[in-house]
Amino acid sequence: MNPRKMRFAEYYRASSNGTESAIKAGYSKKTAYSQANRLLKDVEVQNYIKELESEEKDKRILDARDRKVILSDIARDDINDPQCRIKAIDTLNKMTGEYMTKQQNDSGEKELPKLLEALEDTDDV
DSSP states (O other), X not given: OOHHHHHHHHHHHHHOOHHHHHHHHTOOTTTHHHHHHHHHHOHHHHHHHHHHHHHHHXXXXXXXXXXXXXXXXXXXXXXXXXXXXXXHHHHHHHHHTOSOOOOOOTTHHHHHHHHHHHHHHHHHO
């Protein structure tokens, strides 16, 4: 893809205005509208615009470390409402696995006596 097509795609990604983007990319004002229509149908340009959009989305996503830093800042800041601080700490604890989830087994109550009996039988041997 040539540099002018790339500039068009970059300007278009920023403004979503084809004619304006064509002019900024260096196309004639007289033909900017038709050039924009042609360029927006160009597969290379479409793919480059999608790539730019994907990169932009990736930049906006917080990774786990960023989320932990923000939550830690909320939890430490005395200015914040105590409920907000507690919620931040609670969320951090969940993220780091501090809480153990309790799993119930309905058959556990029935199996425990059997296991104890089996252990006692092995002690007799």
